[in-house]
Amino acid sequence: MSVLVYTETEDGKFKKAAFEVASYAKExxxxxxxxAVSFNATDTSELGNYGVSKVLNIQNDKxxxxxxxxxxxxxxxxxxxEGSKIVVVSQSANSRYLAxxxxxxxxxxxxxxxxxxxxxxxxxxxKRSAFTNKAFNFTKITTDVKIVGLSQNAFGLKENQGDATVxxxxxxxxxxxxxxxxxxxxxxxxxxxxxxxxxxxxxxxxLKGPENWGMIEEMADILGAATACxxxxxxxxxxxxxxxxxxxxxxxxSNLYIAVGISGAIQHLAGINAAKTKVVxxxxxxxxxxxxxxxxxxxxxxEIVPKLNEKLKEFKAKNA
Amino acid sequence: xxxxVCISHVPDTTSKINFTDGDSKFDTNGVNFVINxxxxxxxxxxxxxxxxxxxSVDVVNVGGAETEPxxxxxxxxxxxNAIRVxxxxxxxxxxxxxxxxxxxxxxxxxxxxxxxxxxxxGGMVPGMLAAILDANFVNNCISLEIDGDKAxxxxxxxxxxxxxxxxxxxxxxxxxxxxxxxxxxxxxxxGIMQARKKPLNVVAAEEVSVQTEAVKFEKPAPKGDVKLxxxxxxxxxxxxxxxxxxxx
Numbered sequence: 001m002s003v004l005v006y007t008e009t010e011d012g013k014f015k016k017a018a019f020e021v022a023s024y025a026k027e028x029x030x031x032x033x034x035x036a037v038s039f040n041a042t043d044t045s046e047l048g049n050y051g052v053s054k055v056l057n058i059q060n061d062k063x064x065x066x067x068x069x070x071x072x073x074x075x076x077x078x079x080x081x082e083g084s085k086i087v088v089v090s091q092s093a094n095s096r097y098l099a100x101x102x103x104x105x106x107x108x109x110x111x112x113x114x115x116x117x118x119x120x121x122x123x124x125x126x127k128r129s130a131f132t133n134k135a136f137n138f139t140k141i142t143t144d145v146k147i148v149g150l151s152q153n154a155f156g157l158k159e160n161q162g163d164a165t166v167x168x169x170x171x172x173x174x175x176x177x178x179x180x181x182x183x184x185x186x187x188x189x190x191x192x193x194x195x196x197x198x199x200x201x202x203x204x205x206x207l208k209g210p211e212n213w214g215m216i217e218e219m220a221d222i223l224g225a226a227t228a229c230x231x232x233x234x235x236x237x238x239x240x241x242x243x244x245x246x247x248x249x250x251x252x253x254s255n256l257y258i259a260v261g262i263s264g265a266i267q268h269l270a271g272i273n274a275a276k277t278k279v280v281x282x283x284x285x286x287x288x289x290x291x292x293x294x295x296x297x298x299x300x301x302x303e304i305v306p307k308l309n310e311k312l313k314e315f316k317a318k319n320a
Numbered sequence: 321x322x323x324x325v326c327i328s329h330v331p332d333t334t335s336k337i338n339f340t341d342g343d344s345k346f347d348t349n350g351v352n353f354v355i356n357x358x359x360x361x362x363x364x365x366x367x368x369x370x371x372x373x374x375x376s377v378d379v380v381n382v383g384g385a386e387t388e389p390x391x392x393x394x395x396x397x398x399x400x401n402a403i404r405v406x407x408x409x410x411x412x413x414x415x416x417x418x419x420x421x422x423x424x425x426x427x428x429x430x431x432x433x434x435x436x437x438x439x440x441x442g443g444m445v446p447g448m449l450a451a452i453l454d455a456n457f458v459n460n461c462i463s464l465e466i467d468g469d470k471a472x473x474x475x476x477x478x479x480x481x482x483x484x485x486x487x488x489x490x491x492x493x494x495x496x497x498x499x500x501x502x503x504x505x506x507x508x509x510x511g512i513m514q515a516r517k518k519p520l521n522v523v524a525a526e527e528v529s530v531q532t533e534a535v536k537f538e539k540p541a542p543k544g545d546v547k548l549x550x551x552x553x554x555x556x557x558x559x560x561x562x563x564x565x566x567x568x
Contacts, residue, residue, distance in 0.1 A: 066477075068447075068457065093477045096435075097459040097493075100447025103413070109531030110412070112443050125535060130440050134337040136538045137440070143531045149443075180456050180486040183472075187480030195478040199568070223568065241462070241497045242476055247333045247438055248357045248496050256567035267333045273540060277565040279557070280546070290546050295560060299551035308554050315558050315568070 002033040004084035005052070006075055008092060012042035016157070016196060017090035019050045023158040024150050025088045026051025027117050037078045037169070039063050039071065044166055051160035056082075056169035062178070065185065066094050070177035072101035077171045079106055079145065086124075087147045092195055099149055109141035112149035115274075132247045133273030151274065152195060153253045194245070197226035199256040200275070202245060204230040206261020206282060206301055210238035215305045216260060222312045228252065230262045246271035261301045264289025281305065321375040321466065321488075323366045324423055326433035326445070327394050328356035328409075329387035333438065339537045346439070346537070355390055358434025362494035364504050365464060366432055367398045373466065376400050378426065382409045382418045388520060395515035396507030402518065407525035410533075412440075416448035417528040423453055428489065429469070435460050435493040440534075446493035456486040462497030 003025040007018035018036075025034045029051075036052040038044055040063060044055045056078050063070060075098070079087055087102065089095040091113060103110040111126050115136065119125045123140045126148060130137040141147075194200055201220045203213060213227075220227045227243060234244035245252050247267040257275035261282060262268060269292050272278065280293040283300050290296045297304055331337070331346075332354045338347040355363065369375040379394040380403040381387050391402040405418040423431050431453075436443035450457030456471075458464075462481070463474035469488045474481050476497065507515070549557045561568045 068459070093460055093475075096443050097447065097475075100412070100416075100444040101451045101457070103444065103531075104416075104448050104451035110442075110444055111532060113441055127538075130537070131331075131337045132438055132441060134539075135339070136540070138535045138538070140533045140535050141531065142533065180458060180484055183483045183485055185477070185480065185482050187477065191479060193479035235501050242481075244496070256561065256565070270333075277561070277567040279561070290548075292543065293546045294543075294565065295549060295557060296546045297549050297551050297554070297557065304551050304554070308557070311554050311558055312568075315562070319562075 002035045002082050002084045003029040003086045003088065004035045004037065004079055004082055006087070006089045006095065007036045007038045007047060008090060008094065009039060009041045012040060014038070014041060014046060015092070017092055017152055019046070019157050020152070020155055021088045021090050021150055022047060022050035022052050023160070024117065024155045025086070026158065026160045028086055028088070028121070035078070035082050035084060036164070037075055039074070044164065048162050048164035049159055050157065051162065052164045053162060055164050055166045057166050058169050058171065060170070062173060065182045067178065067180065067182065068094070068097040068101055069180060070173055072098045072105060073173065073177050074171035075102055076105040078169065085145055087145065089147065089149055091149050091151050095149065099147055103147050106145045106147070107143060108145035108147045109143040110147040110149065111139045111141055114148050114150050115154045117155065129274060132270040133251060134270050151253050153198070153255060192220070192224060192226040194226045194228055194243070194250050194252060197254050199223045199225035199258070200228050200252050200254045201225045201258045201260070202228035202230070202262060203233065203260050204262030205232050212302070213239070215309060218309050219258070219305065219312065222309060222316055230268050231265070259289055259293070260305060262289060263287040264292060321369065321373065321430060322426065322428045323369060323375050323377045323430045323432065324426060324428040325359065325363045325366050325377060325379045325394070325399065326419055326431065327359050327363070327379050327381045327390060328434065328437040329353050329381060329383055329390040330356045330437050330439045333357065337539070343537045344535070353390060355393060356434050356437045358436060358438070358495050360504055361496055361498040362432035362434055362492065363394055363397060363399070364499045365494065367505060368499065369466065370398065378403060380405065380419060380422050382407060382415045384408055391520055392515050393507060395518045395520070396511040397505045398511065400518065402520040404520065404522050405525050406522050411530045412442040412444035413448055413531045414528045416445050416452055418525055419445065419449050420452040421526055422523070423449065430466065430488060431455070431491045432494050433492065435495045446491055450491035453489070453491065455489045455491050457491045457493070458484055458486065459493035461492045461494045464492060464498060
C-alpha cells in the first residue's frame with residue numbers, strides 16, 4: 001500500500017507545502033512507499049529528502065496553469081495506477097479546490113484542515129480544526145481510499161533522506177477537463193502570502209488609516225513576513241479583502257503572528273488560533289487580544305513599532 | 321436563469337463553542353443560528369442577478385426542522401422558494417449528494433454555495449456537488465458575471481487572483497468579495513411578511529452512506545497568561561521570540 005502526495009509547484013519549483021505533505025505521508029506510510037505526483041517540476045530530486053521514494057513526473061504544457069478538474073483527473077489516474085489508499089494534499093487555495101473533486105472521482109472520504117499525524121490508523125482517525133479553530137474535531141474516515149488535507153505548518157518538515165526513483169507519467173486528459181478556462185492570473189510577485197508565511201504581521205483600526213501601513217510593511221520586510229489586517233480595516237478599504245484574517249477571512253497558521261492595534265474580536269481570534277506564537281501591541285491594556293496572546297506590549301503603536309523595527313533589523317543583521 | 325443557493329445553518333460568529341454528551345455533540349444551548357456568512361455573500365449576489373437579469377432564486381438546506389427560521393430569513397431577503405431536505409447534515413459527501421438531487425431535479429443553471437461553512441469548515445460541499453453533477457466549478461469565487469450561458473468568474477488564489485471563464489451549468493464556492501459586506505441585505509418588515517407566504521418545501525432525503533464521522537470534539541488547551549513586556553525594553557521581546565518561542 002502506498003501513500004500518494006500531490007506536490008505543488010510554482011514556476012517549476014516545489015512549494016514548502018510539497019515537502020510538508022511528503023513529510024506527513026512518510027510518517028503515515030510507516031515502511032510503505034510514498035509516491036509523489038509532480039506537475040511540470042524542473043527538478044524533482046529534492047523530494048527524496050522528505051521521504052518520497054517514487055515520483056510520477058508529469059511534463060505537460062496543457063497543465064502549465066493550475067486547472068482543478070484536469071489536475072484532479074491526473075491525480076485520480078495516479079492513485080488508481082499505484083493502488084494508493086491514502087492521498088495527502090496541502091490546504092493551499094488550489095488543493096482545497098481540487099480535493100473535493102478528487103474525493104468524488106475516487107469515492108474517497110476527505111478530511112480537511114488536519115492538524116496532526118493520525119490519532120489511529122485503524123479506524124483511520126485524524127484531528128482537524130473546526131469552528132474556525134475554536135475547537136478540534138476527531139474525524140473517522142470510513143472509505144477504502146482516504147484523502148487528508150493537511151493544514152499548513154501543522155506537521156512541519158521532517159527530513160527523511162533517500163533517493164526517489166523518477167517515472168514519467170502521462171495522464172490521459174479529456175476535453176471535459178478543460179471546460180473551466182483560466183484567462184489570466186494576477187499574482188503579486190516576491191510577496192509572501194498569508195497561507196505560506198512563517199510570520200504574519202497584521203494591523204487593525206488602531207493604526208488610524210492606510211497611510212500608516214508603512215511601518216507594518218517594513219516589519220514584514222525585515223521578518224520575511226506576510227501582511228494582514230482585521231475585518232474593519234478591510235471593510236473600510238484601507239487594505240484589500242485578501243488580507244482580512246478571521247472567521248470570514250483567512251485563517252492563519254503561521255509560527256508567529258504579530259498584531260498591531262487590533263483589539264481582538266472573537267471572530268478575529270478564531271482566525272489566528274492556529275498560529276503558534278502570538279504577539280500583541282496595543283495601547284488598551286483591557287483589549288481582549290491580551291488574553292489570547294503569548295507576549296504583549298501595552299503602548300502607542302506609533303512609538304513602539306518603529307523602535308521594534310530598528311531592533312529587529314539589528315537582530316537580523318547579527319543573526320544573518 | 322434559474323439559481324439555487326445552498327444555505328448552511330450555522331452558529332453566529334460570536335458564539336462560544338461548547339460540546340455535550342462526552343464531547344461528542346455540539347452544544348446548541350443558547351446559540352443563535354444564522355445563514356452561513358459565505359452563503360450570505362452568494363445569496364446577495366443571486367438577488368442581484370434576480371433584480372438586474374431577471375433570474376429566479378431558490379434556496380436549499382439539508383437539515384431538520386430547526387433550520388427553517390434560517391431558510392425563512394433567506395426568503396425574507398428575497399429568494400422565491402425554499403427547499404429543506406429533511407435529514408440531519410452528517411458529512412460533506414452526504415450533504416453534497418442531497419443537494420445534487422435537488423439541483424438536478426430543479427434543472428438549475430447556476431448553483432451558489434459558500435466556500436465552506438463556519439462550523440465544520442469542511443470546504444468540500446461545493447466541489448463535491450459540482451463533481452456529482454458533472455458541472456463546471458469555481459471555488460473561492462470573489463466575482464461572478466453571467467452573460468447568456470457564459471460565466472466570467474474571479475477566484476482568490478494564494479497571493480492573488482485568477483480570472484476564469486466557463487459555460488453554465490456552473491457551481492460556485494463563494495466567499496467575501498462576491499459582494500461588498502455593505503451590500504448584504506437585511507430583511508425588512510415587508511420581506512418578512514412576504515416570506516411567511518412563500519413556499520418552503522420539505523423533501524425526503526435520499527439514502528446516502530457517509531464517508532466520514534465526527535467522533536468527538538476537543539477545545540484548545542487554555543492559554544497561560546500573556547507575558548507583558550515594558551515598551552522601553554523591546555530587546556526583551558526579541559530575546560523571548562528568539563530563545564523562548566523560537567519564532568524568529
